[in-house]
Amino acid sequence: MRPAFSSTKSAAAFALLLLILLLLPAMAGRSRLPSRAVSYSSVSPIMGSFPYLHRQIFEETGRVDIAFIGSSRIYYDIATPLMEKALSEKLGRKAEVITLGWFWPGFDPLYFITQDLLQHRQVDMIVFDDEGVGGKPHRLAPCWFRYGDNAKDLAGIPLQFQAAYYFGAVIGMPRNLLGRLRPNFSDLTPAGAATTERLWRAPNPMTARGSLASKLGFNHPNPQHPGFVDYAPANGVRPEAVCVFSPATRAKFQFTGPATTSLELDFVRKFAALAQAHQTRLVCLHMPETGEMRVPVIKEREFWPDALQAEVAMVGIPPATLFAGLSDEEVRKLFVNPLHLNQNGAEYFTSLIAPSLIQLYDAQVKH
């Protein structure tokens, strides 16, 4: 068998290369990294509305009234322009409502991205949803976890996960070093701007306050999918159907588990503490899904105020009420797939929850 290395010199060169690669995140520290804005602007729009995140976090400066932050269910399910219009009418001024969305759930991006947002902008209210499923670092961690910036946030988490995030930082280093050499385009290229139209039949999120207003029919990747048809339910459901958790609405909620993993708890509690430190109100919104369409109560995995050890308003609509009077087929006209609403569903859902969210916003913010 041929030896792995032709000489001791080549073995030494390989060892040196490995050593440099492994130590790069620690050696680069913070001062040798490009600005964090570059980390966002260089992420492909197929992974979320990162170009919009970049603009909202690092370029815009004004106060944000309501920010919807989270993975795909927040990204698809909220018709942000509709919410902004409703709040503007209520306030008598132009409200600032944004959605910062990405793909694949996880409480760690919720924490790190919110941290970047709150470092740059004042946010009065954040609406999020249950991001816990996996109990492992988010797959896009190499895009936003940088050891020089975020090492302190790993304190207290199990060593195995600290190692995973460090490895994520190793993987992310070439992207960061490239950003140091040459900044990314300041805006999306025409091809980049057309990504969401091509993949999800949705306008560029930059033009929809960061939301993904998808015009896909149910289970689109399936060749048998029914195709998208404009549809607005006329079932008479009113915004009064929305439940905000309180002793009076306790019976409308059911807490089912499974329990949040320790890694997820760590980040979601950091997220809550961060929001509290910035006087930002938190609202946990229950997102609809087809599997629950006839369930009469709002099923949440956790009682979030206890899990987060913080004040969190829990809001939702019992699915059987939300979809009352609709056949299964009509319900599916509101969805892209079992977990995500399309534009029909987002507009229907947002129009119902908007008054309750505005009420919570009103109670929080001193005008």
Add this chain to the structure above:
Amino acid sequence: MMPKLSIEHIVLALVIVLSFIALILMACAPAEFTAGKVVYQGF
């Protein structure tokens, strides 16, 4: 009697230790970190 350590032994030991550390880090991380390409899967 202990065999005398040569430079070659030390370099190879270093290669093995560093490779082992890299493998441990990779094993701790989600497979998606090193998947090379993130493929859209409908979510």
